[in-house]
Amino acid sequence: MKLLRELAAHVGGEVIGNGETAIESVAPIDSAGRGDIAFIASPKYRHLLATTKASALIVAADEEEGGGTNLLRVADPYLAFAKILDILQPSSPHHGGRHPRSEVYEGAEVGDDVALYPFAVVDEGACIGDRVVLYPGVYVGRNAVIGDDTLLYPNVTVREGCRIGKGVIVHANSVVGSDGFGYAGEGGRHVKIPQTGIVVIEDDVEIGACVTIDRATLGETIIRRGTKVDNIVQIAHNVEIGEDSIIVAQAGIAGSTKIGKRVTLAGQVGVVGHIEIADNVTVGAQSGVIKSLAEKGLYSGTPAMPYTQWQRSYSIVRKLPEMRKRLLQLEQRLEKLEKQ
Amino acid sequence: MKLLRELAAHVGGEVIGNGETAIESVAPIDSAGRGDIAFIASPKYRHLLATTKASALIVAADEEEGGGTNLLRVADPYLAFAKILDILQPSSPHHGGRHPRSEVYEGAEVGDDVALYPFAVVDEGACIGDRVVLYPGVYVGRNAVIGDDTLLYPNVTVREGCRIGKGVIVHANSVVGSDGFGYAGEGGRHVKIPQTGIVVIEDDVEIGACVTIDRATLGETIIRRGTKVDNIVQIAHNVEIGEDSIIVAQAGIAGSTKIGKRVTLAGQVGVVGHIEIADNVTVGAQSGVIKSLAEKGLYSGTPAMPYTQWQRSYSIVRKLPEMRKRLLQLEQRLEKLEKQ
């Protein structure tokens, strides 16, 4: 429990109403009750302001006084919501210690205050930092490195030699360091190119569930600091993703492509190999990027083009039957004229 | 082994031929032999009726007598096929009991007649119903609930607090309750929004392999009774899917979207967040749904539109080179006329 004024101090906001109000939890505005603080990010929910039973509301700085409900005015309501949620509803603590049914090979190093769940495996020569959590079924391969405060959910596989930074979260059943998909042809058959590189994941990265990140053929596949990757994303060998980028669910990036900083790839986007995407590019959902994008901005479509161009072009696709009809009519009228 | 008349009684069908025929197994019509019952659902295979060596055939109620082969006439051959398969070729029984190498934390409750395979983990406070089967590598998180007769295949992860109903099947390596993908911006960096909600999966749902279902930010991500989800599907935080829907492989549904009852999303469909799809909507493969669909019916394309409109428009895309040529010719002919 926190007082509303304590929450305001925590997020740098201003209370309109009674700062001594006790707040116990965060709730959606339509189901919030006494003791709850609720959140209005979208103007679409503003009509609920008058009727909510929440004890307080997180609102934007320009919000006027409500119908008697306590307001917490902040510069960025969504950010304040995140911070308040974090202190009011902390995630359940992990079991501490090294469970006797976890398996740590000889020659592995394990830091302090780690949580090794049953059936987690740390292979020979691997190095596990302080306060690392390895859930059941996690495998950390030979000579792999896991930085301090990193959390690997159940059944995550980290293959040999890969390096994961500090404060990283990898969600369940993801794979870091599977072989890149590379073959040379010989007599109509496919000869495997050994994949001898590694994957490097820098600090503060978050990786979703069932994500696959392939190791480099030579060198490193790299995901830089602060980048967030959603579920079921495919990142091929030798890809590099810059800092603070966002890769949404089911997107795929083919081999050796370089993605800049603060790039967003929306859901189900595909990017071909061996191209570069500049900083601050956003690519719309389901688009297919087949050439380098050198300018920041919004792109969409397959092949991807500037968003406004895509919008104009594809809005006409729907009108094609009508255009075709008009074309035919023109031909008939013209023929008539020509005959005169 | 069953007699043909016993099968007929089981599925409510009528025997044309010898009801005393012994049937041992179900086989595809082109490879069926003595002792087999085969199945003709599609008229495309009707020519095999005369030559099949099957001892009996499951056919539609309006099928005429065959060339001497025993027929089992039923209202719905596919349904009869399912039911006959179920009694003739029951799936192999699971190993019963709690294997000593499974791990049940103190404070977890485990029902009767469960099958806990080696290296399955049930965390503190979790509740496992009667006759539940947990294959190797399954993790059931703290305070999670698994209903009676539910089957979790190997390496399934169910995170803390999630609730799975009765008679549910979750295929191997799927993840229930991974964190939703939500961040607030702060100084160009992404601040994680804690994901404090859960996933609720109601009775008789089936979830494919390598599926990811994210927990809600607040509240619940819900999959309602009887819905079937194919492999490698992504279901984001706070999504709700109604009863008896079908989500085909590699489809993805973004956050907070509400899908109705008896909806079908075909393979690789993408649905954006915060929209609603009405009951009885079917969306064609690879489509992208970017707005709410308020009317039942068939939709296709990106952005999704009514199927007939999509078909008309996209059939013309192929003809665009020809249309462009005709347009140029019109311009030239018109210019000539204008000069006269």
Place this chain on the structure above:
Amino acid sequence: MKLLRELAAHVGGEVIGNGETAIESVAPIDSAGRGDIAFIASPKYRHLLATTKASALIVAADEEEGGGTNLLRVADPYLAFAKILDILQPSSPHHGGRHPRSEVYEGAEVGDDVALYPFAVVDEGACIGDRVVLYPGVYVGRNAVIGDDTLLYPNVTVREGCRIGKGVIVHANSVVGSDGFGYAGEGGRHVKIPQTGIVVIEDDVEIGACVTIDRATLGETIIRRGTKVDNIVQIAHNVEIGEDSIIVAQAGIAGSTKIGKRVTLAGQVGVVGHIEIADNVTVGAQSGVIKSLAEKGLYSGTPAMPYTQWQRSYSIVRKLPEMRKRLLQLEQRLEKLEKQ
């Protein structure tokens, strides 16, 4: 370490320069140093030929002498690169033997020189060939068969009765033999069709990470010799894929479809069920194949069409706003003429 002339003999190439040069490892051309052999496959990197510090370069047979750098001239540089990498940087050996914390059920057969990691499970009646490696968290189901020299990475699930050939690699967290997605309707509900068939994976196949391959309803889902499957691919029940095909990441193939030999499906391709794709077909990324493709060649688009047709048509989509404008102008000019 190998001498350059030994490498030349190994790959059937010719040394231009000093064959006694010691080569220790393979490196990318831009970071290669003394003791490294580097690789120029693409003419795009030829300008680095003059400045590289590599001790030797793998080049095509028609490459002229370099600026003093030793050259290894070969018919196929990429293939030579693969073979040299294989002998200079062999993958780290697996831990041998049956770890006491692996679990082999009674009635399973295990060959010689296998590596069973902790928490790998071999169920009753399964048969594991010689030199097989099962990483932690692998589950091999009842009566499943794993051929000699096959390697299953962590958390791979192979369900009951499935048969995997010799020299197969399955990457982490993939699923072989999950139930096909089949239901019959009954009173608005979905009745599960039992999936009683198996998956057969022939010799020398490689399967990526987080791939799902469903068992057949009746009979077999088959992946034939030498085919390579990338990450996060969905292969539905009763699919058959011919020899030496390439299925790139995130592609999906619906039920009962037959794919020929030497077919390539690029990334994120979708193929509907019950069709056939001829030998030597290549389908471009993100395409949707909705009809059988009977002729070899290159296809693209949704619905998939011959590549040149697709290219011509979609290049015009971008020009649709301009075409629409010209159409309107024609109508106005024509109307003017008609009034005269």
